[in-house]
Amino acid sequence: MSVTATAHFGAGGDSPYDFALRNGGGTLRLVEAAAGGERRVEIARFLAAADAADESVIERITGPVLDIGCGPGRILHAAIHSGLLSLGVDVSSTAVEHASERGLPALQLSVFDALPQEGAWETLLLIDGNIGIGGSPTVLMKRCAEIISPEGSVVVEVDPDPDLDRGYMATVVDDDGRSSSPFPWYDIGAEALRSRLSGTALQVVETWSVSGRAFVRLRRAG
Numbered sequence: 604m605s606v607t608a609t610a611h612f613g614a615g616g617d618s619p620y621d622f623a624l625r626n627g628g629g630t631l632r633l634v635e636a637a638a639g640g641e642r643r644v645e646i647a648r649f650l651a652a653a654d655a656a657d658e659s660v661i662e663r664i665t666g667p668v669l670d671i672g673c674g675p676g677r678i679l680h681a682a683i684h685s686g687l688l689s690l691g692v693d694v695s696s697t698a699v700e701h702a703s704e705r706g707l708p709a710l711q712l713s714v715f716d717a718l719p720q721e722g723a724w725e726t727l728l729l730i731d732g733n734i735g736i737g738g739s740p741t742v743l744m745k746r747c748a749e750i751i752s753p754e755g756s757v758v759v760e761v762d763p764d765p766d767l768d769r770g771y772m773a774t775v776v777d778d779d780g781r782s783s784s785p786f787p788w789y790d791i792g793a794e795a796l797r798s799r800l801s802g803t804a805l806q807v808v809e810t811w812s813v814s815g816r817a818f819v820r821l822r823r824a825g
Contacts, residue, residue, distance in 0.1 A: 611694045611695075611713075611736075611786050612672075612695075612735075612736075612775065612783075612786060612788070614694070614695065614783055614784060614786070615783050615784025615786075616774075616781070616782050616783045616784045617781035617782055617783070618781070618783060619631055619775050619776060619777040619781040619782065619783055620646075620695065620697075620775055620783065621695060621696075621697040621698075622777065622781060623646040623777060624646065624649075624650070624674075624675060624695075624697050624698060624701055625697060627647075627650065628645075628646045628647035628650060629646050629647075629777055629778065630643055630644070630645055630646070630777070630778055631643070631644040631646060631775050631776065631777050632644070632775070632776045632777070633773055633774075633775055633788070634773060634774050634775070634776055635771045635772075635773055636771065636772040636773060636774060636785055637771060637772065638771070644732075644775075648677075649674045649675055649677055649731065650675055650677070651677065652677070652680075652681075653677055653678060653680070653681035654814065655813055655814055656813040656814045656815075656816040656818075657677065657678055657681055657730070658681065659811065659813045659818070660678070660728070660730065660758055660760075660818060661678075661681050661682055661685050661687075662685075663758070663809075663820065664682070664687065664725075664726040664728075664756070664758060665687070665725045665726060666682070666686075666687035666688040666689060666725055666726065667687070667688040667689065667690070667720070667723065667724055667725055667726075668682050668687050668688065668689040668690070668724070668725070668726045668727075668728060669689075669690055669691075669692065669718070669724045669726070669727050669728070669750065670682065670689060670690070670691040670692070670728045670730070671692060671714045671727060671728060671729050671733055671736070671747075672692075672693055672694075672714075672729065672730075672731070672733035672736060673691025673692060673693050673698070673699075673702060673707075673709055674693060674695070674698045674701075674702075674731065675698050675701035675702055675705075676691060676698075676701065676702035676705055676707040676709060678728060678730050678731075679691040679702060679707050679708075679709065680705065680707055682728075683707065687726075689708070690708050690709070690710070690719065691707060691708065691709035691710070692709065692710050692711075692712040692713070692714065692718065693709060693711065693712075694711065694712070694713050695711075696711050699711045714736060714737075714743070714746055714747070714750075715737065715746060718750060721749065721750050722749070722750065722751075722752060723752050724750055724751050724752060724755055725751070725752055725754070725755045725756070726751075726755060726756055726757075726758060727747050727750060727751055727755070727756075727757045727758070728757075728758050729743075729747075729757065729758070729759045729760065730758075730759075730760045731760060732760065732790070733759075733760070734759050734760070734761060734789065734791055734796070735788040735789040735790060735791075737787060737789075738770055738786075738787025738788055738789050739770070739787075739789065740789055740791050740796055740799050741799045741800070741801075741802070741803060744757070744799075744800060744803040744805050744821070745802065745803045745804075747803075747805070747821075748803055748804040748805050748823065751823075753823065754822075754823075755822070755823075756808075756820050756821060756822045757805065757820070757821045757822075758818060758819070758820050758821075759796065759818065759819050759820075759821065760816060760817065760818050761791060761792050761793045761796055761817050761818065761819055762790050762791060762792040762817065763792070763812070763815060763816065763817045764792045765792040765793045765794040765795070765817070766792055766794055766795055767790055767791060767792040767795060768791055768792070768795035768798075768799075769789070769790050769791070770787070770788070770789040771787075771788060771789075772785045772786070772787060772788070773785065773786060773787075773788040774786075792817070793807070793810050793817060793819050796819060797819075800821070800824075804823055804824055805821040805822065805823060805824060806821060806822065806823075806824040807819050807820070807821055808820050808821065808822050
């Protein structure tokens with residue numbers, strides 16, 4: 604089932620995410636619609652070169668690599684630069700255009716669409732909060748298990764709070780008041796994610812943190 608046309612991060616309304624990408628940065632706020640909580644998202648980091656935390660991911664992975672929610676291609680570029688055969692997918696046409704203009708291989712697709720070479724990817728990446736895609740970590744992990752090879756792995760950036768476990772409807776808002784349409788999102792830490800893997804065929808095999816960012820690696824159970 605495809606969800607490409609459904610609401611997703613920063614889309615709809617005034618499309619503040621696309622606006623920020625086109626204008627080279629800016630600060631967005633990911634706002635929890637019901638409770639009013641929010642966290643800041645610095646778009647300049649998405650457009651910058653990979654940092655030490657990103658490189659800690661790259662040094663642990665093997666190709667071929669599928670970068671889910673690749674955005675403008677920061678991690679995709681780092682993976683390719685390290686010699687890994689890699690492809691990015693993202694539902695944002697602006698993000699894919701940005702990556703393509705840099706010469707990076709990226710397709711406008713959702714993780715829930717039919718993807719190239721399903722079952723053959725050695726590594727799937729869900730970085731920069733992309734575990735939130737679709738609003739259900741369990742559903743997303745089940746889908747990832749369908750995409751990786753039998754010996755493949757999924758690397759997920761999780762919340763630094765290992766017990767955080769919160770799904771919500773969100774909007775993205777910029778400092779000039781542009782707002783997206785509401786979309787489902789999820790914030791989750793390493794231990795909470797571990798507790799939500801029943802029925803996904805995946806298990807956590809490694810956790811690590813660098814520069815205040817936290818990551819987990821998952822492989823097939825058994």
